[in-house]
């Protein structure tokens with residue numbers, strides 16, 4: 551039986567590379583054909599064939615309060631009647647910047663862009679300009695968008711150069727990106743020693759969502775900050791995913807560690823395309839037109855996007871209790887699934903913090919990218935497809951975080967656990 555999704559996907563493949571506008575949506579790593587979504591509300595996605603799914607992807611993070619929250623929807627409707635884009639300043643840009651500065655203590659000044667990718671690209675350009683150094687260090691398995699400087703695979707040893715991780719990225723770009731191992735301070739220290747006075751910045755997801763969820767060990771982030779200070783390099787937290795998700799001030803809010811620069815995205819747009827980067831005023835003042843570092847955007851600070859973002863940030867400040875509630879939901883699911891793994895004697899490992907969550911099909915604790923890669927992705931594919939069958943929409947890859955929303959109530963959580971039990975049983979026969 552042909553579904554509408556399948557027929558749309560066939561047409562899409564004729565005119566869009568791989569049929570999608572962002573690769574992971576194509577279901578390549580889990581098998582099957584992607585669903586086309588018709589609409590979304592609260593805890594649910596509805597596909598074009600009329601089937602409903604509990605949404606555990608939340609647009610890859612933005613939907614902290616569930617889909618189409620009325621306060622955001624109403625704010626955007628109202629803004630729409632005043633026009634969509636001016637190419638000139640609008641008051642909401644001031645309001646959202648003031649809001650971000652008030653919510654995230656390390657940010658004194660902030661620049662809005664249209665995506666997380668733009669935010670990280672601009673942040674490293676700024677770090678290079680500020681330090682007058684070329685190289686950056688990132689961590690294997692962290693994702694910072696699709697900018698050339700980040701699509702670099704680690705070399706085989708500290709002394710060997712990285713290599714382009716995508717055709718089209720030049721070897722000369724690759725030589726300026728060094729790669730350390732997450733949760734391994736020694737690997738970072740070696741890179742600093744091997745490249746004296748040449749590291750402009752260390753960029754990382756302080757809690758990683760993009761190799762599946764991986765949590766920093768005690769002292770790891772503090773150690774990175776120490777090394778940055780010793781070597782005169784900037785510390786950049788890429789909080790595109792964790793910003794406003796782990797707390798109202800992101801990962802920073804959990805630890806009081808203040809990076810020099812922070813990149814934001816996802817939640818900050820409430821579902822519309824927004825990114826941002828910000829930090830110490832002294833550094834941010836180097837950005838044009840205040841300073842010489844060029845960065846611009848025709849639709850940056852777009853009135854609809856800033857309205858959605860501002861409505862989202864207001865929701866967060868009006869509902870500070872949301873994080874504790876989300877954490878309880880996260881712990882409930884994590885404990886439930888850990889128990890299922892035990893009962894069924896399946897090799898699996900669950901990482902969870904707040905509303906971020908990953909079930910890895912491996913028998914080791916996952917602390918870095920090589921650990922994550924020990925996962926049985928074929929098993930994850932079986933699990934994913936059965937969850938979908940049971941009406942639960944997970945991110946279609948082993949190496950992603952599930953995103954819980956405040957729209958999930960106990961009946962949704964019970965449904966997810968019931969579905970998970972069935973899906974885990976399926977992996978036994980696979």
Ligand SMILES: *Cc1c(COP(=O)(O)O)cnc(C)c1O
Nearest residue numbers: 665666667693694695790791815
């Ligand atoms: C999603 C993400 C990005 C890229 O953001 P886009 O809006 O997709 O360009 C960058 N960094 C992190 C940590 C992300 O999760």
